[in-house]
Amino acid sequence: MPSYKFTYFNTSGRGDPIRILFALADVPFEDVRVPIKEWPALKPKTPLGTLPVLSVDGVEFGQTQAILRYLAREFGFAGPDTLSSAIADSLADQMADFMAAIFPWHGVNVGFVPGDKAELYKTVFLPARDKHFPLFEKALSKSSSGWLAATPSLTHADIFVGCVIEMLLRLVPEPPTLLVDFPLLARHQAKFTSIAKVAEHIANRPKDLWF
Ligand SMILES: N[C@@H](CCC(=O)N[C@@H](CS)C(=O)NCC(=O)O)C(=O)O
Structure with missing residues (x-):
């Protein structure tokens, strides 16, 4: 199982669908909730300048739907075909x-x-x-x-x-x-x-x- 780190703000918004997908799949992940005051320093270091970001064994990518689809395919929540x-x-x-x-x-x-x-x-x-x-x-x-x-x-x-x-x-x-x-x-x-x-x-x- 890869090591997953999920980074978002401390809000449900675009984060909870992904956190809930991890929960439904029973897969552990690091749930990083960035304080707003730390965001300006972090923003330029993220792949797309926005959150959420998923890191899979240290490889990062952004965009909620891309993260959701990737994890749904990995964990068997993307439909039968x-x-x-x-x-x-x-x-x-x-x-x-x-x-x-x-x-x-x-x-x-x-x-x-x-x-x-x-x-x-x-x-x-x-x-x-x-x-x-x-x-x-x-x-x-x-x-x-x-x-x-x-x-x-x-x-x-x-x-x-x-x-x-x-x-x-x-x-x-x-x-x-x-x-x-x-x-x-x-x-x-x-x-x-x-x-x-x-x-x-x-x-x-x-x-x-x-x-
Ligand atoms: N289409 C992107 C939108 C991402 C987005 O706008 N994220 C907001 C938080 S919900 C953000 O990072 N805002 C801070 C900023 O743009 O500096 C996605 O779905 O991931």
């Missing part, structure tokens, strides 16, 4: 597109940048949710297993989507309304967070940097 793996990739990418779309709201909402968070919730967050979430609902409507890529067991897409929604449920102003129009996604979320190792990670993780 290359086609279902590509479908899982496409759904994880869709969620990454959603995250990019809501960033103007997210930065203000967590107090990282100034702005009117209530206004941005209405003008940025809700339209993005209502554009992207029906796509996950459609994928789930075609899945008899209840997992997004219609695979018999969960893939990295389920982990990524489940983690982003778990974070949003702590961030949005009215959590009970988040999934009210997306019943299959709500069921998927309950299925994901009821996995013992996922629930255990959520219960025991350090307090988040932002919220």
Whole structure:
């Protein structure tokens, strides 16, 4: 087994999908959580100038989706064949597109940048949710297993989507309304967070940097 070091900030964000994948696979890793004040010095030393970064036996690379896919393939969470793996990739990418779309709201909402968070919730967050979430609902409507890529067991897409929604449920102003129009996604979320190792990670993780 290689030696894994995972570096991110002390927040769930783009980190928990990868930490949870390690937990689900029962693979030990070094969980490095960089204090914000140390980031300016570390940034130029990272491969892409951003976190997360994964180091495998000392070889480092960045980009959340690349890390997630690599580990999913290594640990058997990438679907039973290359086609279902590509479908899982496409759904994880869709969620990454959603995250990019809501960033103007997210930065203000967590107090990282100034702005009117209530206004941005209405003008940025809700339209993005209502554009992207029906796509996950459609994928789930075609899945008899209840997992997004219609695979018999969960893939990295389920982990990524489940983690982003778990974070949003702590961030949005009215959590009970988040999934009210997306019943299959709500069921998927309950299925994901009821996995013992996922629930255990959520219960025991350090307090988040932002919220
Ligand atoms: N597409 C990249 C985005 C990475 C990214 O923007 N990471 C943020 C933290 S969530 C970061 O490193 N911010 C600090 C900076 O850009 O200096 C990924 O998914 O890894």
